[in-house]
Amino acid sequence: MNFINKLSAAWAGNNSLLCVGLDPDLGRIPAHLQQRPDAIVAFCKAIIDATADLACAFKPQIAYFAALGAEDQLEEICAYLRQHHPHIPLVLDAKRGDIGATAKQYAREAYDRYGADAVTLSPYMGFDSVEPYMEWSGRGQIILCRTSNAGGSDLQFLNVDGKPLYQHVAALVADKWNSNGQCALVVGATFPEELAQVRAIVGDMPVLVPGIGAQGGDIEATIAAGKNGAGAGMMISSSRAILYATPAADEDFAAAARRVALETRDAINLHR
Numbered sequence: 001m002n003f004i005n006k007l008s009a010a011w012a013g014n015n016s017l018l019c020v021g022l023d024p025d026l027g028r029i030p031a032h033l034q035q036r037p038d039a040i041v042a043f044c045k046a047i048i049d050a051t052a053d054l055a056c057a058f059k060p061q062i063a064y065f066a067a068l069g070a071e072d073q074l075e076e077i078c079a080y081l082r083q084h085h086p087h088i089p090l091v092l093d094a095k096r097g098d099i100g101a102t103a104k105q106y107a108r109e110a111y112d113r114y115g116a117d118a119v120t121l122s123p124y125m126g127f128d129s130v131e132p133y134m135e136w137s138g139r140g141q142i143i144l145c146r147t148s149n150a151g152g153s154d155l156q157f158l159n160v161d162g163k164p165l166y167q168h169v170a171a172l173v174a175d176k177w178n179s180n181g182q183c184a185l186v187v188g189a190t191f192p193e194e195l196a197q198v199r200a201i202v203g204d205m206p207v208l209v210p211g212i213g214a215q216g217g218d219i220e221a222t223i224a225a226g227k228n229g230a231g232a233g234m235m236i237s238s239s240r241a242i243l244y245a246t247p248a249a250d251e252d253f254a255a256a257a258r259r260v261a262l263e264t265r266d267a268i269n270l271h272r
Contacts, residue, residue, distance in 0.1 A: 003117045003140030003182050006089050010056040011232045015086060017272070018265045019208065020051050021093070021239025022060040022077070028067065030253050040065065040073045041065040043253075047243060050254040051261040054086040057235045058087055059091040059208075078114045091208070091235070095144065096129075103132040111136045118142050120186060120208070123169050127177055140182045145169050145198060148188025148211035167197060172225075174202040181220030184208055187226070188235065189217025196225035197251060204228045208225050208238045212264070218262075223271040231272040238264055 001009070011017060024040045033039045046057060058081055065074040081090055092114055096106040110119040110133075118140025121130055133141050146156055146166040155168040166187075173183050185202065187195045189211035198207065207226055211217035219236075226234050242264070245256035 002138035003089060004206065006087070006117055007056065007140075007235070008232075009046060014056060015269065015270050016054055016056045016265050017232060017234045017236050018055050019057040019059050019235035020047070020055045020242055020261060021049065021089065021210075022058060022244065023064045023239045025064065025244075029201045038073065040068070040070050041076050041080075044077045046254040047257050048077075048081055050084065050258040051242065052088055054258070054265045055088060057089040057091050058085075059093050059235075059237055059239075061093040061239070074156055075114060078108050078116070082115050085187040089140075090109050090115065091140075091142065092116035092119045095122055097124055099125050099128040100132070103129055104135070107133045107136060111139050118182070118184065120144065123173070130177055134180045134182075137180070138182065140184060142184040142186055142206075143169065143173050143177070143207050145173070145185040146187045146191055146194045148190045148217070152188070166194065166203060170198045170201045173203055178205070184235075186210065188218075189222040192218065192221040192225040195222065199226055199228070199233075199248055204230070204233055205236065206233055206236060208235045210235055212238050212241075219267050220271045223268060227272060236268055 022044050026034060026042055029039060029043045033042055034043060060074060067069055078090060092110045094110060098106060110116045120142045123143050130141055158165045160168040170185060173185060179182060184206040185198060186208045187198050189209050207221060209226060212219055241256050242260050247253055247256040247262040
């Protein structure tokens with residue numbers, strides 16, 4: 001099953017547009033796990049099991065693992081996800097952007113080493129930086145378009161033939177780059193008007209939407225701007241708000257994460 005079909009099945013099967021980000025911070029995971037050699041694995045597995053029926057995708061951010069020299073733990077987590085929850089797409093958040101043979105090595109890392117269904121990529125170096133990933137049939141390429149950070153406007157709002165650059169990127173990906181039918185875009189929830197513009201340009205193409213939860217994006221505005229004709233079309237990502245939810249008196253960290261994920265999934269669905 002290719003990335004788009006797998007994502008579509010997860011949207012329907014879990015009645016969810018929620019993407020759970022996996023950004024493990026050793027300083028924030030529960031104290032009883034911090035001294036374990038497999039602390040990151042234990043933490044992420046518990047989060048995955050607690051939220052898998054509420055998510056349309058899981059999105060590990062590679063920097064949180066690489067900074068700790070924990071790529072082997074990321075491999076184990078990805079293998080666990082593929083074995084125990086194979087119906088949920090695995091999106092590797094890497095934001096790669098090189099070309100040629102180097103890009104092909106990054107693709108091998110994402111698709112072969114970690115088994116990702118899709119990987120986030122930067123379009124700054126053009127189609128040369130995306131094309132090598134398309135050699136992996138059925139795998140997804142999620143292209144940065146209108147990012148959720150304020151500084152994104154430094155480049156993404158530059159005028160290109162009368163339109164902001166992010167709209168040019170959206171049209172380029174939708175019209176020319178999506179030759180394998182497995183492309184998607186990253187558009188932040190912090191800019192719902194821009195999200196609506198992108199949706200109008202790309203039709204039903206999936207959009208990865210960071211920026212709700214800890215970053216403060218408005219769920220109702222995000223859904224209104226970004227949903228496709230079927231009331232889906234989005235992977236709305238939340239990481240820290242779910243991973244580090246404050247447990248109630250009768251909860252452990254995984255139960256707290258599940259509670260917040262359920263609240264978020266249901267809040268999203270309320271506006272679909």
